[in-house]
Amino acid sequence: MLFLTPFNRPHLTGKEAHYMYDAVYEGKLSGNGKYTKLCQQFFENRYGFGKCLLTTSCTDALEMAALLTNIQPGDEVIMPSYTFVSTANAFVLRGANIRFCDSRSEEPNIDTELIDSLITPRTKAIVPVHYAGVACDMERIMALAAKYNLWVVEDAAQAIDSYYTFSDGTKKALGSIGHLAAFSFHETKNIISGEGGMLAINDERFKARAEIIWEKGTNRSSFFRGEVDKYGWVDVGSSFLPSEIVAAFLWAQLEHLEQIQQRRKAIWQTYYEGLQEWATRHGIGLPVTPPYASNNAHMFYLVCQNLEQRTALIEHLKKNQILAVFHYLSLHKSPFYAPRHDGRELPHSDRFSDCLVRLPMFYDLDVERVVDELIKF
Structure with missing residues (x-):
């Protein structure tokens, strides 16, 4: 009798339940606590991301990116057609028109030779998707972004622990090159938390506002750091922050x-x-x-x-x-x-x-x- 080989089976390192138990007895479950901070610091230190914010999904991270880049109705965003719907949905929700680009002939990533022809005065951003964790040609994409004054949002959902080597030999982690990047920790990914994601913020101009959007449009984080004497509603935002239970599970994965x-x-x-x-x-x-x-x-x-x-x-x-x-x-x-x-x-x-x-x-x-x-x- 043959046993079923599934397409995916979530891997457990052995510490997930222990850290989740610890999170419960820390007395803070709502997020942005001990395990959230441990995970965010891990990514910033290991991969050189400017600032990391855990999210409830990669979809949420992409939606945060669309808010941060101030996508407005009628703006155009260039991305591959061969991608998951979340890549497009995040920008369509803000009213963007998507300019879909073809894949390369030899592999599914966006054909960077075609991007230039899709840029118009309405173009606001390029969203490369690192399919299978394999890098798009980020050197060319960043050059186009600089030439036309565009934002680059890396959809790095599948790209944890993957790198791009520039023509001068410099190697950088995927997710650290674009202005913003979104990661997934869905149970089918290399490193998992069941559902979960992360926004990496590599441009200083976005860092303060990203934290506000992350905290439902409030300056709550600044308040708890003692930077303001009270907090309130200061911008748009939503409930993008995962619970400490999710972060504790993720931390057990990151250790391995x-x-x-x-x-x-x-x-x-x-x-x-x-x-x-x-x-x-x-x-x-x-x-x-x-x-x-x-x-x-x-x-x-x-x-x-x-x-x-x-x-x-x-x-x-x-x-x-x-x-x-x-x-x-x-x-x-x-x-x-x-x-x-x-x-x-x-x-x-x-x-x-x-x-x-x-x-x-x-x-x-x-x-x-x-x-x-x-x-x-």
């Missing part, structure tokens, strides 16, 4: 980040080495990592020749108790946004929508079993 990453990279390498010959024989693409990017082993994906081949592959694995999934559908063709799209064809985005399949990826995965079943296909 290196161990988690080492294991995930070993699984990724086993996939790559085990499937190279088979993939070449069947015309199936393996993940591509550009020379300027690192690999954080967030996911392992295949690019089939067509939709029919992908459907058959997923069905073959399912019959053998292995769950693999396709990923995003091109947002420019979605029922919600298709009527607003400008009609441009985005063939590479559509190809990845039809052909890309994600394989199981989690800490205690029996990866050899998945490789063996794929080779039988």
Whole structure:
């Protein structure tokens, strides 16, 4: 009898319940306490982010970014079509028009060669998405942003512990390059808290206001630091701050980040080495990592020749108790946004929508079993 291999299984380090228990008996559950501060300091110190604020989700972090960049109705925001709906929703909620950009031919990230042609006097921001934790060409994106005076918001939902190398050899963590960056700690990510996210603020102009928006539009944090003698409603904002229970769970994960990453990279390498010959024989693409990017082993994906081949592959694995999934559908063709799209064809985005399949990826995965079943296909 075959046991089910799920697409994902959340990994526990062993300290999650202990720290959550400790948070309860600290007597402060509402957030911005001991564990929130520990997590935020960890990211700032390890990756060089300017200021970090934990959020209840990556979606919330993106919505904060849209507020901070003062997106107004009619403003235009450039992003890939091949991304999760939250990337677009955060800016659509502020009234923005989305200018969807195609993916690169060899991998799903935004084709930076096409961005220039999409910039108009209404363009306010570029939102690169580091798909699979692999860097977009951030040097080119930041150059375009400087040339046209645009904001850059990195959607780094999948990109924790991943890096970009500039042409001069300088290496920087993804999420530390753009003016703002959003991360996810959803249970499918490398480092998890069930649901959860973080906003990284790398531009000094946003730091004070970000904290106010984070605290429901009040200067409450300044009050507790003794910087003001009372606090009140001073700006727009919302309830973006997670509880200490969420932060305590996340802290247990962060203490084991290196161990988690080492294991995930070993699984990724086993996939790559085990499937190279088979993939070449069947015309199936393996993940591509550009020379300027690192690999954080967030996911392992295949690019089939067509939709029919992908459907058959997923069905073959399912019959053998292995769950693999396709990923995003091109947002420019979605029922919600298709009527607003400008009609441009985005063939590479559509190809990845039809052909890309994600394989199981989690800490205690029996990866050899998945490789063996794929080779039988």
